[in-house]
Amino acid sequence: MSIKALKGFKDILPDEVGLWQFIEQTTRDVFHRYGLEEIKVPTLEKTELFVRTIGESTDIVEKEMYTFTDRNGTSVTMRPEGTASVIRAYIENGLYVRGSVQRLYTIGPMFRHERPQKGRLRQFHQMSVEVLGSNSAMIDTEVMAMAWQILKEIGLQASLEINSLGCTSCRPAFKAALQEFIKVRISYLCEDCQRRSTTNPLRVLDCKSDHCQAEYVSAPSITDHLCDGCCDHFEKVRQTLESLKIPFDVNPKMVRGLDYYTQTTFELITTELGSQGAIGAGGRYDGLVRQLGGPGVPGIGFAMGMERLVMLLSQKEQGEILHALDLFLVTQGDKAYEKGFVLMQALRAEGLRVMMDHEGRSMKNQMKQADKQKAWFALILGTRELENHEVALKDMHSGEQELIELPLTFEDWAAVIKDKIKI
RNA sequence: GUGAGCGUAGCUCAGCUGGUGGUAGCACCGGGUUGUGGCCUCGGCGGUCGUGGGUUCAAGUCCCAUCGCUCACCCCA
Numbered sequence: 001m002s003i004k005a006l007k008g009f010k011d012i013l014p015d016e017v018g019l020w021q022f023i024e025q026t027t028r029d030v031f032h033r034y035g036l037e038e039i040k041v042p043t044l045e046k047t048e049l050f051v052r053t054i055g056e057s058t059d060i061v062e063k064e065m066y067t068f069t070d071r072n073g074t075s076v077t078m079r080p081e082g083t084a085s086v087i088r089a090y091i092e093n094g095l096y097v098r099g100s101v102q103r104l105y106t107i108g109p110m111f112r113h114e115r116p117q118k119g120r121l122r123q124f125h126q127m128s129v130e131v132l133g134s135n136s137a138m139i140d141t142e143v144m145a146m147a148w149q150i151l152k153e154i155g156l157q158a159s160l161e162i163n164s165l166g167c168t169s170c171r172p173a174f175k176a177a178l179q180e181f182i183k184v185r186i187s188y189l190c191e192d193c194q195r196r197s198t199t200n201p202l203r204v205l206d207c208k209s210d211h212c213q214a215e216y217v218s219a220p221s222i223t224d225h226l227c228d229g230c231c232d233h234f235e236k237v238r239q240t241l242e243s244l245k246i247p248f249d250v251n252p253k254m255v256r257g258l259d260y261y262t263q264t265t266f267e268l269i270t271t272e273l274g275s276q277g278a279i280g281a282g283g284r285y286d287g288l289v290r291q292l293g294g295p296g297v298p299g300i301g302f303a304m305g306m307e308r309l310v311m312l313l314s315q316k317e318q319g320e321i322l323h324a325l326d327l328f329l330v331t332q333g334d335k336a337y338e339k340g341f342v343l344m345q346a347l348r349a350e351g352l353r354v355m356m357d358h359e360g361r362s363m364k365n366q367m368k369q370a371d372k373q374k375a376w377f378a379l380i381l382g383t384r385e386l387e388n389h390e391v392a393l394k395d396m397h398s399g400e401q402e403l404i405e406l407p408l409t410f411e412d413w414a415a416v417i418k419d420k421i422k423i
Numbered sequence: 424g425u426g427a428g429c430g431u432a433g434c435u436c437a438g439c440u441g442g443u444g445g446u447a448g449c450a451c452c453g454g455g456u457u458g459u460g461g462c463c464u465c466g467g468c469g470g471u472c473g474u475g476g477g478u479u480c481a482a483g484u485c486c487c488a489u490c491g492c493u494c495a496c497c498c499c500a
Contacts, residue, residue, distance in 0.1 A: 007491085
């Protein structure tokens, strides 16, 4: 094998695609029930879009973007996340005039140049939601409830953690208090935290070192520094989550990696994926649309990682057998093969999923193929059946087989067979 | 960017202190059933031991380099 896929880029093979389709269909169904509309946006954007939204000093922008200059000398970037593009499209196409609140979702690949590991790829897929134009706390709850519903319907469990990061009026004060707290004990902290204390102080709270966490038990908590507005909002979110009986934990130490978040943030976490436990995450971003030159509308969004969902689901027992085919047509001899081929096309035109063998294999082998391809029925057309104007229909599950009499006109065969298997 | 582990058949892997690459499992093809799948049984196909160099009478095994994969850190979906 000479040429292989790029590091962190994966083929999704046919055996796996069924799971992908199941997850995607279930998710789309829930989205539609919540009144969301799909929007499709480009995977390539001007680099500036991501720098301005995600934040200059974030890891994504600093070292993870697939950025290059195109043939015109423009700096372009393969999107590392979906929100920025959707907001750009919202502003550029004036979607805010369609109504005060826009509920959008998009599904597709994202790109980040990181070292791959379990549950982390350079090209990965997200299903993401953006609700623009409402600052109601109920919207926050609705979005989380929707994520919760999706997990429930695809049969996965995760824990929901929420936090509030405050707004432009209360966050600076908290940041200052936190920096003051860190300064006093900086020499007791791990190297990472020492570095973070200047680059992104909020991040220290997220440190995985037990030692650092021991220091942070007495650290100032964002929830104690929220302004009245943010406090009310957060309170409302918790109340409504409770009224919907959605279990959650408040994690005042949860900090998100993108600069645009304000107020409510949340993560859906599982412990079954090694260190990449977040299967979905999001939050409110009230200043983002204006920051990109649009109207001053608030927004909230979240994204779920397809690969992580697929991994979790494939770890579980796979339930009932799905019939990939309605019929596998087994033939014997040249004449039956030729007739069978035309019959197969007629059956397909009738809406049935049908396959047959073209390699001239034995009847036994053809039966094996029928089994392997998960056909519901085997339809046997041998020399004997051809002579008698009949066909044998075998239920591959029960093993029962019956002879079906066929009309003299070949053209009517397909309809008769279709009738028979739709019992 | 940092650290650790691993590269032997399409896949999962044995292969001890160097001494002829495994009747290994799964998958695939064929026979046992001259017209019938799953289970069983028998047979068959299948390999530049990641690549390049070195040590040695002899390297899958030891040494060096290189490429690739994996996991973890950072960070994130």
